[in-house]
Amino acid sequence: MRPIIFAAALSMALGGCAMQQKTGAAAPAAPAAVSTAQYGDFQTDRKAILAMAGDYRVMFDFKETAAFVPGYELLKPKDSGGFEIVRVIADTGEYIALQHILVMEMDNGQTFIIKHWRQDWAWQPRTVLTYAGPGKWVLTPVNEADRAGAWSQTVYQTDDSPRYGGVGRWRYDGGDVRWTSGESWRPLARRDAVRNPPYDRYRGVNRHALTPKGWVHEQDNAKMGVREGKLTTVVHETVTNTYRRDTDFPIAKGDAYWAKTRDYWAAVRGFWDAAIAAGNGVNVTEEPENGSVTGPTLMGLADEVVSGTKTTESAIAEARTAIAAATGAHLP
DSSP states (O other): OHHHHHHHHOOOOOOOOOOOOOOOSOOOOOOGGGOSTTBOOHHHHHHHHHTTOEEEEEEEEEEEEEEOSTTOOOOOOEEEEEEEEEEEEEEOSSEEEEEEEEEEEOTTSOEEEEEEEEEEEEESOSEEEEEEETTEEEEEEOOHHHHTTOEEEEEEOTTSOEEEEEEEEEEOGGGOEEEEEOOEEEEOOHHHHTTOOSOOEEEEEEEEEEETTEEEEEEEEEEEEEETTEEEEEEEEEEEEEEEEOOOSOHHHHHHHHHHHHHHHHHHHHHHHHHHHHHTEEEOOEETTTEETTHHHHHHHHHHHHHTSSOHHHHHHHHHHHHHHHHOOOOO
């Protein structure tokens, strides 16, 4: 039930993360070639990433801007909103994981808590998990020049299955603190996938920028599909997701959900990591309503842990079976 409520209330377009080195070793300094006034350093960048944790009122705005194939009609701009808590769930120095959790207050007075997307950051990554087309993600090497002084950001879906990854550097010139990725593919978000559109992926650039009241996640997307045997841009889209600090919502309920399910989700992340490591990437079928076919099962098991109808241990065992079946991986 949770995925349907989530889909109806917020058709958010995010979610995939890379297998990165998760060590607590001291991080090397950025090479001199990128240590200029426009860039920060390892510790300054860490502060920028950690500044995205907190409690927020979120607005999601989507707008198609220009069509590139004859006869395509632009969709009407769409916006939605809600509340999220963003928590640091891992920090080993060179690796930081931020978990987003939706806290949704309904008109009938009920509050629904839904685990949302996750963003993982890795310093000077040797690989990044990238989307390679429908149902396929690969660990892509990052060359020395591109990784010097850079961070990868990899995004996971609500069930911790992968979504997309990219590499970029934090910059501090021009009066704003921002990280911008290179171009990368990513799977369709629910808002598009359920419409059976004439495209099957995005080619996108991400920017995260800190603001006086929080932060903003901006995306520049090309919606692409195969036409006459060639991958072709159908339409461009801009996305602006604004996170403004707010405490006027039941924050404690979101934290209570995480307290009950964090051990379960830690195990789920471990299973995905193992599947990705074993296959130098992973194949998992996409599903329009839920992102991946594993979504309903993995999200439902978490709900059962919260309700007390299933123990964490039994939920973990079932999650392992579900991920192994969906990916074909032999999991520990």
